[in-house]
Structure formats: structure tokens, C-alpha cells
Amino acid sequence: MTRDDSEQRKNIRRTALLMAAIAVAFYLGFILMGVLRA
Amino acid sequence: MTTAVADSHEAHEDHGPAKGLTRWLFTTNHKDIGTMYLIFSLVMFFVGGAMALIIRSELATPGLQFVHPEFFNQMTTVHALVMVFGAVMPAFVGLANWMIPMMIGAPDMALPRMNNWSFWILPVAFGMLISTLFMPGGAPASGWTMYPPLVLQTGDAFPFLIFSVHLMGLSSIMGAINIIVTILNMRAPDMWLLKMPMFVWTWLITAYLLIAVMPVLAGAVTMLLTDQFFGTSFFLAAGGGDPVMFQHIFWFFGHPEVYIMILPAFGVVSEIIPTFSRKPLFGHDSMVYAASCIAFLSFIVWAHHMFTVGMPLSGQLFFMFATMLIAVPTGVKIFNWVATMWRGAMTFETPMLFSLAFVFLFTIGGFSGLMLAVAPADIQYHDTYFVVAHFHYVLVPGSIFALMAGAYYWLPKWTGHMYNETAGKWHFWLSTIFVNLTFFPMHFLGLAGMPRRIPDYSTQFTDFNTMASVGAIGFGVSQLIFVYVLLTAKKGAHATDRVWEAPRGLEWTVPSPAPYHTFDTPPKLRVAQESFE
Numbered sequence: 001m002t003r004d005d006s007e008q009r010k011n012i013r014r015t016a017l018l019m020a021a022i023a024v025a026f027y028l029g030f031i032l033m034g035v036l037r038a
Numbered sequence: 039m040t041t042a043v044a045d046s047h048e049a050h051e052d053h054g055p056a057k058g059l060t061r062w063l064f065t066t067n068h069k070d071i072g073t074m075y076l077i078f079s080l081v082m083f084f085v086g087g088a089m090a091l092i093i094r095s096e097l098a099t100p101g102l103q104f105v106h107p108e109f110f111n112q113m114t115t116v117h118a119l120v121m122v123f124g125a126v127m128p129a130f131v132g133l134a135n136w137m138i139p140m141m142i143g144a145p146d147m148a149l150p151r152m153n154n155w156s157f158w159i160l161p162v163a164f165g166m167l168i169s170t171l172f173m174p175g176g177a178p179a180s181g182w183t184m185y186p187p188l189v190l191q192t193g194d195a196f197p198f199l200i201f202s203v204h205l206m207g208l209s210s211i212m213g214a215i216n217i218i219v220t221i222l223n224m225r226a227p228d229m230w231l232l233k234m235p236m237f238v239w240t241w242l243i244t245a246y247l248l249i250a251v252m253p254v255l256a257g258a259v260t261m262l263l264t265d266q267f268f269g270t271s272f273f274l275a276a277g278g279g280d281p282v283m284f285q286h287i288f289w290f291f292g293h294p295e296v297y298i299m300i301l302p303a304f305g306v307v308s309e310i311i312p313t314f315s316r317k318p319l320f321g322h323d324s325m326v327y328a329a330s331c332i333a334f335l336s337f338i339v340w341a342h343h344m345f346t347v348g349m350p351l352s353g354q355l356f357f358m359f360a361t362m363l364i365a366v367p368t369g370v371k372i373f374n375w376v377a378t379m380w381r382g383a384m385t386f387e388t389p390m391l392f393s394l395a396f397v398f399l400f401t402i403g404g405f406s407g408l409m410l411a412v413a414p415a416d417i418q419y420h421d422t423y424f425v426v427a428h429f430h431y432v433l434v435p436g437s438i439f440a441l442m443a444g445a446y447y448w449l450p451k452w453t454g455h456m457y458n459e460t461a462g463k464w465h466f467w468l469s470t471i472f473v474n475l476t477f478f479p480m481h482f483l484g485l486a487g488m489p490r491r492i493p494d495y496s497t498q499f500t501d502f503n504t505m506a507s508v509g510a511i512g513f514g515v516s517q518l519i520f521v522y523v524l525l526t527a528k529k530g531a532h533a534t535d536r537v538w539e540a541p542r543g544l545e546w547t548v549p550s551p552a553p554y555h556t557f558d559t560p561p562k563l564r565v566a567q568e569s570f571e
Contacts (some may be wrong), residue, residue: 008223008224010530011222011223012148012219012224015218015219015223016148016149016219019215019219020211020215021213022249022250023211023215023253024106024251025252026249026250026251026254026257027254027256027257028257029257030254030257030258030287031257031260031261033270034257034261034283034287037280037283
């Protein structure tokens with residue numbers, strides 16, 4: 001595994017986790033909005 | 039996850055696909071997964087189509103002929119869910135899986151094991167949804183919008199509906215993450231973002247939309263679930279909740295969903311028209327900006343779906359004008375496609391015919407959308423067949439024609455053989471005639487006041503309904519020609535690497551059929567581009 005591969009893996013993991021976090025934030029955010037309005 | 043990223047490539051570099059069922063169950067190859075998505079979506083297209091034919095058979099003449107009204111409502115609901123989440127979306131994901139890695143010079147998707155999961159969740163989700171047809175109380179019958187309190191009257195099927203929608207959302211989100219990660223991290227070294235093909239660009243934007251709105255749908259249906267089983271009152275007026283809030287949340291998802299189904303279609307057509315016009319795409323960068331504008335605007339127009347629930351005048355004005363604004367970037371796209379064709383050496387193979395029909399017929403759907411954007415007019419059109427005509431023009435000769443165009447365009451690259459062009463042209467012409475016969479009369483029905491989602495109607499609506507039903511049956515039968523084309527796809531002449539006379543892009547530099555593993559070494563984009571000059 002070259003240094004470039006390792007860097008690419010790190011970037012892939014970072015981007016994937018960021019996108020997953022955004023998705024979870026939208027999911028929980030809208031439920032929270034419902035809770036606060038109720 | 040890191041291990042899943044690249045080890046699978048290293049492990050598979052020196053051999054082809056596994057044998058038998060395990061190849062399909064455990065594959066991490068983007069081409070295999072793309073193929074599975076495309077076959078799955080075609081099956082769902084026929085399942086949803088069969089439901090559409092039940093609906094149209096019932097509506098062919100006034101009176102109740104074939105089905106109970108309750109079952110009719112189940113058909114309208116499940117038809118929509120199957121077509122949106124089971125046919126159109128997975129078909130575009132299938133195209134993305136097949137083509138994006140090859141278009142950007144990547145060896146595979148960035149997260150191949152998650153890619154396998156994304157696909158295999160879908161048959162479970164749709165098996166669950168379709169199984170509700172056989173449950174006590176039948177399938178969900180509240181419309182695909184699942185508005186409370188009506189949806190809460192669903193029988194035993196309710197939790198299955200909610201769980202299947204969750205699974206569909208999970209699959210879409212995982213697929214979207216994979217696409218974003220792949221495009222941002224695995225492009226060929228000299229492929230800058232603005233050098234990416236339009237299909238890749240439109241999918242990148244679509245994937246962002248998916249990440250933002252599928253969790254919103256999941257949140258909304260989670261709240262429905264807790265309202266039904268855990269004593270909450272998010273949407274129950276009796277408990278202090280607000281059913282209209284569900285509509286707001288649903289359409290915050292639902293309107294971008296429309297663009298999730300049409301932006302990749304724009305991408306497909308933007309690949310095909312230049313090839314058969316023998317000119318580069320006119321205004322590539324402006325197409326990118328237009329798609330981005332459309333995606334942004336799609337987040338701020340949701341309430342045009344619910345003008346009739348009542349809202350302040352300022353709200354009506356905002357949503358009306360924001361909706362109309364979408365016509366501007368969409369117009370940029372239509373202009374650029376026409377400008378690409380202008381003085382081009384055009385030929386009219388099947389992919390080009392479907393793309394041309396897309397431009398004309400999608401524009402009809404766009405214009406009726408503009409009419410619906412006008413708040414006072416919408417109050418008249420709301421819940422009539424005019425709305426049914428509008429969104430079917432966007433989705434059938436829009437999304438589905440683009441999918442057909444893409445399938446014919448890339449089929450020789452997938453199979454290594456030219457498809458039957460005569461059968462393809464029959465498929466195109468019959469589809470185009472019958473799609474218009476089905477959906478154009480619905481405009482008149484809607485303007486005359488025929489409501490949606492009814493199994494029976496007054497006799498003055500008979501003629502146009504009969505026309506629509508004949509068109510629907512003709513359209514359904516025409517799609518069997520496509521199945522014939524697929525079944526005979528490997529019997530045609532051998533395809534060259536470039537397949538067509540003037541395609542551009544890295545995917546045309548690999549042999550036909552595309553080898554199981556491509557671009558193990560990143561390609562040089564500049565070298566590929568020079569070969570196309």
C-alpha cells in the first residue's frame with residue numbers, strides 16, 4: 001500500500017463519515033423539530 | 039470500513055467474477071451491482087405497470103367493473119411507491135453504478151461492500167411492501183404521500199409500510215454516500231470537477247439531495263409510527279398535534295425527490311445528444327450551474343404542493359414565485375440541448391430518439407408545472423387529473439424515457455454487441471404514441487374537474503378516460519419490445535470500443551463489453567480526449 005493509497009482511504013472514510021453525519025442530523029433534526037412543536 | 043474500501047480491489051485484480059449465485063449475493067463489483075439494480079428496477083417497472091393497468095382498466099368506462107374501491111386505492115398507493123422508489127430511483131442508481139466509475143477513471147465505487155448492502159436491502163424492502171397486499175386490511179391505501187390521519191387507518195400493513203420506507207431510505211442514503219465519496223475521491227488525476235461529464239455532475243448533485251431529504255422522510259414516517267404505537271401526537275389533532283405539519287415535512291422531502299428523479303435524466307440526455315449531434319455539449323459549465331440552481335431551489339418550493347391547506351398571502355407569493363424561478367435554470371438546460379443540436383450532423387438512433395422525445399415531452403410537463411405554480415389557479419387544479427397529467431409527463435416521458443435512452447446508449451458497452459435497432463425504434467415510436475394517448479387527455483379531464491384517486495366518475499368524462507386506458511394498455515404492451523431487445527442483446531453484431539461514431543469520455547476507451555475490472559491504473563484524461571479529436 002503506497003502513501004497515496006493510504007491518503008485516499010483516509011479521505012474516503014472522512015467524506016463518508018461526514019455525509020453520514022449530515023444524514024443523521026437531518027433525521028434527528030426533523031424529529032426534534034416535531035418534539036419541540038408538540 | 040477502511041478495509042472494505044480498497045482491499046477488495048486488490049483481492050480481485052487477477053480474476054473474473056465468482057461462479058453461480060454467490061457472484062450476485064456477495065459481489066462488490068460496481069458492474070455486477072449496477073446490473074442487479076437495473077434488472078430489479080425493470081422488474082419493479084412491470085410490477086408497478088401491472089398496477090397501473092388495473093387502475094386504467096377500472097377507469098376505462100364509468101361504473102365499478104373489476105375491483106373494489108378500497109383495492110383501487112391500494113393500487114394507486116402501491117403503484118406510486120413501487121414506481122418512485124422501486125423503478126425510477128434504483129434504475130438511475132444502476133446507471134450510476136455502471137457508468138460513474140468508468141466515466142471518472144476509477145476502478146470501482148469507493149465503498150464496494152456498502153454498495154452490495156445498498157442493493158440487497160431493496161428486494162427486502164419491496165418484498166415487505168408488496169406482501170402487504172395479502173395482509174388483513176390489505177395494502178396501504180392512503181396515497182404515496184401517507185398523509186395522517188388517513189394513513190393511520192391502515193390495517194396490519196401499517197408497520198410494514200413504515201419499515202419498508204425506512205429501508206428504501208437507508209438504501210438510497212447509503213448509495214448516495216457511496217456516489218459522493220467515489221466522485222470526490224477517486225477521479226482520474228487530471229479530471230477537475232468542471233471537467234467531469236454531465237451525468238457524473240448531475241448524479242453528484244442528486245446524491246447531495248438524497249443525503250439531505252431521505253432522512254427527512256425517515257423522520258416523518260418515524261413520527262407516524264410513534265403516533266400509531268407509542269402514544270405520541272406529532273400529527274394527531276386530538277392530542278394537540280398538527281396533521282398539516284406532516285404535509286410540510288413530507289413535501290420538504292417530496293419536492294427535492296422530484297429532482298432526484300429528473301436530474302440524472304438530464305445527465306443521461308446531456309451525454310446522448312452531443313454524441314448523436316457530433317458536437318460537444320453546448321455550455322457544459324452553465325449546465326452544471328443550472329443543475330445546482332435547480333437543486334437549491336427545490337428546497338424552497340415545497341408548499342406549492344399544499345396551497346389549498348391555507349397559508350398566509352406572503353407564503354403563497356413566496357412559494358409561487360420561487361417555483362416559477364425554477365423555469366429559468368431548466369430553460370437554460372433546454373436551450374443548451376437545442377444549441378448542441380443546432381447545425382450538428384444529427385442521426386436518429388434509438389437513444390437519440392428517446393432523448394429528443396424527452397426534451398419535447400418533459401417540457402410539456404414543465405409547462406403544466408408552471409400552471410400549477412400559480413397559487414389561485416392551483417386551487418382549481420388541485421387534486422384533479424391535471425396534476426396526474428403533469429407529474430406523469432415529468433416522470434414517464436421524462437425520467438423513464440431518459441432511462442430507456444441511457445439503456446440503449448450504453449447497452450453495447452455492457453454486452454459487447456449492438457442491440458436490435460429496428461426493435462428499438464418500434465419500442466420508441468409505440469411508447470411515444472401511447473404515452474401521449476395515455477396522459478395528454480388527462481389534462482382535459484383535470485380541467486373539466488375530474489378528481490384524482492377515484493374508481494368511478496361521471497359519464498361526461500368517459501371518452502378521455504377510455505382513450506387514456508387504451509393508451510396505457512398500448513404503452514404497457516410496447517414495453518415488452520424492450521424485454522425482447524434485452525433478451526436478444528447478445529445476438530447483434532460485435533460492438534467496437536467506441537460503439538458510436540462520436541462519443542466522448544473515458545468509458546469509451548475501454549473494450550466492449552467492459553472488462554470485469556477497469557482502470558486499475560488511473561487513466562490520463564488528456565490522452566483520452568486527444569484520441570477523440
